[in-house]
Amino acid sequence: MSDRAKIFADIRRALGVTGAEEARRRAVEARLADPPESVIPARGQTPDPVALFRTEAERVFATVEMVGAAADIPAHIADFLQAKNLPPRLRKGADPYLAALPWHTTALRLDEGRAEGADQVGLAHAFAGIAETGTLALVSGPDNPTTLNFLPETHIVIVEAQKIVGDYETFWCELRAAYGPGGMPRTVNFITGPSRSADIEQTLLLGAHGPRALHILIVGTAVP
Amino acid sequence: MSAPLNSADFAANAHRALGDAHLQQALHVSRDGFIAKRAKAVARLPEFEALRDAARDIKAHTLANLDLYLEAYEAKVLAAGGAVHYAATTQAANAIVLDICRRHGAKSIAKGKSMIGEEMGLNAVLEAQGITPVETDLGEYVIQLRHEMPSHIIAPAVHLTRDQIAADFHRAHKALPPERDLSEPAALLTEARNILREKFLAADIGITGANFLIAETGTSIIVTNEGNGDLSQSLPKVHIVLASIEKLVPTLEDAGTLLRVLARSGTGQDMSVYTTLSTGPRRPGDPDGPDEYHVILLDNGRTKMLGGDFAEMLRCIRCGACLNHCPVYQSIGGHAYGSIYPGPMGSVLTPGLFGLDHSADLPNASTLCGACESVCPVRIPLPKLLRQWRERGFARHLGPETQRLGLAVWGFFAMRPRLYGRAAQIGMRGLALLGRRGRFRSLPFATSWTTSRDFPAPQGETFQAQFAAARKKP
Numbered sequence: 084m085s086d087r088a089k090i091f092a093d094i095r096r097a098l099g100v101t102g103a104e105e106a107r108r109r110a111v112e113a114r115l116a117d118p119p120e121s122v123i124p125a126r127g128q129t130p131d132p133v134a135l136f137r138t139e140a141e142r143v144f145a146t147v148e149m150v151g152a153a154a155d156i157p158a159h160i161a162d163f164l165q166a167k168n169l170p171p172r173l174r175k176g177a178d179p180y181l182a183a184l185p186w187h188t189t190a191l192r193l194d195e196g197r198a199e200g201a202d203q204v205g206l207a208h209a210f211a212g213i214a215e216t217g218t219l220a221l222v223s224g225p226d227n228p229t230t231l232n233f234l235p236e237t238h239i240v241i242v243e244a245q246k247i248v249g250d251y252e253t254f255w256c257e258l259r260a261a262y263g264p265g266g267m268p269r270t271v272n273f274i275t276g277p278s279r280s281a282d283i284e285q286t287l288l289l290g291a292h293g294p295r296a297l298h299i300l301i302v303g304t305a306v307p
Numbered sequence: 308m309s310a311p312l313n314s315a316d317f318a319a320n321a322h323r324a325l326g327d328a329h330l331q332q333a334l335h336v337s338r339d340g341f342i343a344k345r346a347k348a349v350a351r352l353p354e355f356e357a358l359r360d361a362a363r364d365i366k367a368h369t370l371a372n373l374d375l376y377l378e379a380y381e382a383k384v385l386a387a388g389g390a391v392h393y394a395a396t397t398q399a400a401n402a403i404v405l406d407i408c409r410r411h412g413a414k415s416i417a418k419g420k421s422m423i424g425e426e427m428g429l430n431a432v433l434e435a436q437g438i439t440p441v442e443t444d445l446g447e448y449v450i451q452l453r454h455e456m457p458s459h460i461i462a463p464a465v466h467l468t469r470d471q472i473a474a475d476f477h478r479a480h481k482a483l484p485p486e487r488d489l490s491e492p493a494a495l496l497t498e499a500r501n502i503l504r505e506k507f508l509a510a511d512i513g514i515t516g517a518n519f520l521i522a523e524t525g526t527s528i529i530v531t532n533e534g535n536g537d538l539s540q541s542l543p544k545v546h547i548v549l550a551s552i553e554k555l556v557p558t559l560e561d562a563g564t565l566l567r568v569l570a571r572s573g574t575g576q577d578m579s580v581y582t583t584l585s586t587g588p589r590r591p592g593d594p595d596g597p598d599e600y601h602v603i604l605l606d607n608g609r610t611k612m613l614g615g616d617f618a619e620m621l622r623c624i625r626c627g628a629c630l631n632h633c634p635v636y637q638s639i640g641g642h643a644y645g646s647i648y649p650g651p652m653g654s655v656l657t658p659g660l661f662g663l664d665h666s667a668d669l670p671n672a673s674t675l676c677g678a679c680e681s682v683c684p685v686r687i688p689l690p691k692l693l694r695q696w697r698e699r700g701f702a703r704h705l706g707p708e709t710q711r712l713g714l715a716v717w718g719f720f721a722m723r724p725r726l727y728g729r730a731a732q733i734g735m736r737g738l739a740l741l742g743r744r745g746r747f748r749s750l751p752f753a754t755s756w757t758t759s760r761d762f763p764a765p766q767g768e769t770f771q772a773q774f775a776a777a778r779k780k781p
Contacts, residue, residue, distance in 0.1 A: 087393040090552065090606050094374045097614030102374050111375040111557070114368075115523050118558035121365075122357045124567070139577070176594070197594040200508055216578040223596060229541045230595045233534045251563040258559070265383065267524045269590050270541070273582035278534040281574070282446035282462060283492040284333065284469050285340040291445060292500060292507075293534025293581065 116264075120252070127215035127250030133305050136247045139217025143276030144289060145297040153302055154185055160239060161189040163298060164204065169237060173204040178226035181208050181241070198234035205235035205294070210261075212247035212301075213254050216275055219299065220254060223270035232272050238294035240274070244305045314645035314657060317668035324639040330466050334640055337465045341631035344575025345682065352571065362568045363686040365561045366553075366622035369522075370613065376522040376555050377604075383525025387587025389600040397427040400605050404429060404514070404547060407601060408438055411545055413511035419529060419536030420444035421516030422460055422625060423549040423605055425647040426660070429514075440514075441506040443535035445499050452479045458641030460648065461573050461627040466640045469495065503535070513539040513597065517550035518624070519565060520602070523558040525586055527602060530569065532580045540585065546597035548585075551605045553621040565624060568684035573626035608660040616695050620655050622685040629679035629689060635672050644669060651679035655692045663696065667705035670696035728771050735765040 084092070095102055129135050137147045150159050164171055172192040175181050186193060198205055207227045211220040219240050223229040232238060248254050262268060278293030289295055313320075324330055349355045369376055381391045394400035400423075408416070416433060418424060418440050430451070433440045442451040446464035450457055452475045457463030464472070473489035476498055489495055515536045517527040527548045529536045540546045556562050570576040589596035612618055630636045630650030641649035646657040646666065654669040670693045679689040700706055720727040741747075742764025749757045756762055768776070 085393070086395040086399055086606075089395050090393050090604070090610060091374055091377070093395075093606065093610035094377070094552075094613060097610050097618075098371065098374070099614070100374065102378075107372055107375060111372050111379065114557050115379060118523070118560040121560055121564045122354050122361045124352055124354045124358075126352070143576075143580070200504065218578055218582075223593065224590070225592045225594055228594045229537070233537045233541065251566075252560060255559040255563065265524055267387070267526055267584065267586040269387075269586055269588070269593060269596055271584040272537070273578065273584075274580065275576075275578040275582075276580050278532065278580055280445045280496060280533050281340075282444070282449070282464050283472060283495055285337050285462075285465075286469075286492045288493055288496050290500070291496060291533030291535065292443065292503065292538055 118255075123250050123252050124215060127213075127248075127253075129214065129249060131305075132214035132247050132249045133244050133301060135249070136212050136214040136217055137301065139214065140219075140276070140299055141217070143217055144279075145217065145276050145299050147299045147301060150300050150302045153180070153183075156184050156241060156300060156302065157186050157189045157191060159300060160206070161191055163239070164191075167237070167296075169204060173206045173239070174198055174202045174231060174235065175206040176225060176227045176231065178208045181206065197228040198230035200234065202235045204237045204239060205231035206239045207231050207241070209240050209242040209246065210271075211254055211257055212242045213249075213251060213273075214247055215250045218273050218275045220258075221272045221274065222268040223272075224268060229270050229272060232274060233293045236290070236294055237296045237298065238274075238277070239298045239300065241300050241302060244301050244303045247301070247305065314661075314666035314669055316645060317643060317666075317672060320643035320645060321639045321672070324643040329468055329471060330640050333466050333468050334637055336468075337462065338631070338637045341575070341627075345572060345628060345631070346575075348571040348575040348577060351577070352567075355568070355571065358564060358568050359684050359686055361564050362624075362684055363622060365556060365564060366624075366685050369555055369557060369561075370553065370618065370621055373552065373555065373613070376557060377552065380520055380522040380525055380555060383522070384587065384600075384602055385525075387525050387600075389525065389587045389602060392601060392603045394603055394605045395607070397605065397607050400427050400549070400603050400607075401429060401432045403601075403603050404549075405432065405436060407545065407547060407599075408433070408436070408512060411511055413438055413545075415506070415510050416440045416512045416514055417507050417510035417539040417543060418442050418447070419513070419515035419531065419539040420447050420463070421514065421549045422457075422647065423516055423551055424514065425457060426551075426607065427549070427605070429549075441503070441510070443503050443507065443533075443539055444531070445496065445533060445535075448499055448503065449475060452476075456642065456647055458649065459627060459630055460625050460650075460652075466642065507538045507542050510539070510543045512545040512547060513541075513543040514547045514549060515540050517548050517554050517602075518569065519562050520550055520555045521557075521559060521562050521584075522555055524584075526584045527586075528562060528566075528582065528584050530566070530579045530582050532574070532576075534581055537581055537583055540583075541596055544597055545599045546585070546588070546601070548600075548602045549605065550602060551607070551609055553609055565684075569624055569626050572628040572682065572684040573631075612659045617655065617659050617692055619687050620652070620659060620692060622687055623652055623656070624685060625652075626684055628682040628684065632678040632682050634674060634676060634678070639672075644672065651689045651693070652687075655687075655689060655696065658696050663700055663703070663705065667700040670694075670700065671706075728769070731769045732772060735769050739765045
């Protein structure tokens with residue numbers, strides 16, 4: 084007997100079932116097709132998720148800037164890098180939103196593609212923000228390669244204000260709307276602050292293997 | 308080969324741990340941090356208790372339908388281009404990992420933190436085949452350098468002080484200048500980051516655990532703060548996920564509910580820094596990510612627990628809250644338990660997975676104070692389960708004979724209430740007479756109490772006599 088057959092047989096023996104029970108099958112299919120609503124914290128049910136997102140992201144040591152219009156993004160990034168004494172050079176993916184920005188108005192040098200070990204600054208465009216915990220949601224692909232989120236020491240993320248949702252339940256709905264029911268991007272990265280470790284005497288240290296700094300630009304205003 | 312287990316030496320281990328100054332210092336530092344951080348996070352979320360109920364119900368529902376959710380999960384992983392491997396035992400799981408390594412001619416492996424990997428004793432198996440596994444979680448890296456087991460399920464090096472870790476780094480990182488200053492934790496972290504960065508980039512295969520598996524989408528989830536798990540799984544050409552069958556949850560919403568209680572219970576964070584949902588290998592056009600995505604589903608005793616008295620233990624999401632709040636764990640640390648799963652959850656799980664014969668002391672390593680159950684995010688009745696193991700150990704004569712004798716003597720009197728009352732009265736009066744100074748510095752049959760503290764002498768009448776007298780009053 085294969086290990087697969089053995090494990091299924093052992094589970095069914097333990098549960099006293101055959102696996103063919105109609106009622107069980109229907110209950111499982113129903114739950115997978117239409118997930119029941121669970122407890123949703125009131126915290127995310129705010130009329131101003133952008134403000135809550137900012138508060139929560141700053142609580143976990145991300146830095147946050149508000150940017151009026153997309154066209155202002157390159158200048159904000161150039162200023163940020165200068166203030167941090169970082170070289171005016173960053174790596175990004177093929178994201179069309181980022182590609183359309185007026186980079187020529189700055190002296191920034193852009194590299195495209197997946198992150199390399201030597202990259203100091205990575206730039207990504209978030210799929211969404213989740214206000215409840217100040218969390219960014221990034222999806223993998225040629226537009227925003229996953230390695231950009233982890234290899235460079237400084238991570239700059241653009242999130243549009245209208246993409247910031249209050250709670251995780253709303254986010255799952257957005258994700259299903261984009262990828263189809265049961266469909267998923269290869270990777271969804273929830274990112275809540277810069278990387279850290281408390282493995283040495285419970286001392287909180289920022290900058291473990293991932294970025295030491297997470298800088299978030301919130302662009303525009305939420306559509307009422 | 309499976310995980311090293313020396314739970315039979317619990318009493319001696321615990322004794323040694325209590326006398327270990329380094330360990331006591333490290334435990335003292337960690338204890339208050341964990342408890343305060345959880346309390347703060349819980350206070351900020353009024354729905355936390357309702358979320359614990361919901362989390363318990365999700366896991367209970369999934370376990371009751373585990374066969375069907377596994378089928379649904381497997382179909383989704385395959386549809387996404389991944390592979391699912393079933394392993395009834397740790398030997399089978401190790402063989403699957405080795406087979407994948409051989410096919411790719413792997414020499415070096417970057418490992419994210421995985422308790423299933425610990426359960427399999429995977430590192431030793433890989434090393435025996437000339438493959439170098441590198442633990443990339445900072446705490447796991449430190450204990451790998453020391454050839455130790457983790458002492459905590461989410462903070463593997465919590466038993467060590469910074470000075471000990473600095474000494475290990477000086478010993479292990481010989482290429483660096485010996486006079487460098489490693490007195491600050493930040494210096495240790497930076498050094499580990501630089502060393503491990505090379506290992507990530509050179510690794511042929513990445514291995515991670517999984518906090519959850521989602522049936523709806525065929526997704527595995529890892530939760531980390533360092534980002535090591537993500538580098539382990541996105542840089543090498545092959546990603547292997549090690550998971551046990553009870554990690555399954557039905558839907559994205561269900562995973563979301565469990566995530567809401569996981570980090571708050573363990574580290575006191577609302578969310579860990581990186582929560583990563585992975586579904587299959589690299590897609591067409593992807594510039595990064597693994598070419599192959601394998602999930603190994605391990606049973607190793609879990610289906611045996613599923614139908615029995617310890618099924619509730621399978622709800623555990625490995626947050627570590629019961630360890631952090633346990634007065635026994637916080638006094639002796641994790642290594643004394645002799646199992647990779649220490650503390651209250653470990654004292655229930657270890658006999659379940661590895662057998663009670665070698666771990667009969669563990670269910671007794673508890674005061675049954677109930678702190679563990681009061682903080683468990685999925686409401687596992689740990690004291691009840693510990694008591695059940697005690698009953699089994701007693702029935703199978705696994706405890707010391709003196710304990711049976713004592714219980715037999717007590718049972719003789721307890722079944723004869725009049726005699727019990729009289730004997731207790733005589734005993735108390737005798738003790739009170741001998742202990743006129745109000746306390747005993749030493750007492751026969753109670754030396755393990757009196758070696759470290761005084762035993763109070765009885766004052767006045769026995770409880771039963773006082774109770775009877777009070778009832779007689781009008």
